[in-house]
Amino acid sequence: KAGVTQTPRYLIKTRGQQVTLSCSPISGHRSVSWYQQTPGQGLQFLFEYFSETQRNKGNFPGRFSGRQFSNSRSEMNVSTLELGDSALYLCASSEGSNEKLFFGSGTQLSVL
Amino acid sequence: DQQVKQNSPSLSVQEGRISILNCDYTNSMFDYFLWYKKYPAEGPTFLISISSIKDKNEDGRFTVFLNKSAKHLSLHIVPSQPGDSAVYFCAATRFTGTASKLTFGTGTRLQVTL
Numbered sequence: 735k736a737g738v739t740q741t742p743r744y745l746i747k748t749r750g751q752q753v754t755l756s757c758s759p760i761s762g763h764r765s766v767s768w769y770q771q772t773p774g775q776g777l778q779f780l781f782e783y784f785s786e787t788q789r790n791k792g793n794f795p796g797r798f799s800g801r802q803f804s805n806s807r808s809e810m811n812v813s814t815l816e817l818g819d820s821a822l823y824l825c826a827s828s829e830g831s832n833e834k835l836f837f838g839s840g841t842q843l844s845v846l
Numbered sequence: 847d848q849q850v851k852q853n854s855p856s857l858s859v860q861e862g863r864i865s866i867l868n869c870d871y872t873n874s875m876f877d878y879f880l881w882y883k884k885y886p887a888e889g890p891t892f893l894i895s896i897s898s899i900k901d902k903n904e905d906g907r908f909t910v911f912l913n914k915s916a917k918h919l920s921l922h923i924v925p926s927q928p929g930d931s932a933v934y935f936c937a938a939t940r941f942t943g944t945a946s947k948l949t950f951g952t953g954t955r956l957q958v959t960l
Binding site: 738767769774775776777778779782790792824826833834835836837838839840 | 891
């Protein structure tokens with residue numbers, strides 16, 4: 735099976751712009767979660783989607799949003815980018831019946 | 847408020863010796879714990895997990911110990927190999943039977959030297 739695929743791999747944006755990141759989960763996985771990794775902060779949970787519904791949400795402002803499509807693919811959107819949004823954004827998928835997450839390689843977002 | 851803490855940012859161990867990575871948590875609701883390994887330019891990969899009903903779980907060279915009263919867990923790697931050099935993240939959650947949010951520590955960079 736192919737692993738979790740995230741696109742694009744790298745992204746450079748300027749303050750105030752918006753960005754959309756994409757994630758294709760492992761075939762058959764119905765749950766997709768998003769995490770933000772910054773130096774010194776570890777991985778911070780953003781949200782989780784299961785069968786097109788947001789099932790869990792972390793403590794991020796409303797500028798961060800996501801959605802999941804019927805084929806389980808997911809997108810994450812960040813509006814009005816701030817310098818502090820520069821981070822590695824990781825997507826993870828799971829079957830939905832346990833806590834074992836499979837991560838993609840991430841999208842490295844730089845906000846200038 | 848960091849609910850999962852890995853107080854050692856880095857650790858260096860000789861090949862063949864034991865590596866011990868530590869993790870502390872503050873939230874008593876956590877009942878399921880996981881360790882992930884991350885190489886540069888790759889996403890984290892699952893290593894081993896443990897439920898709060900156990901105090902030890904073993905998988906090959908990797909063993910995780912859980913001390914609930916101390917809210918402490920540790921990952922032992924024996925024997926350590928150069929390929930184990932990576933960043934190790936401890937994660938915790940309240941297990942619900944479905945994938946839910948994991949709370950991660952900030953990671954420990956392990957370097958295994960020859």
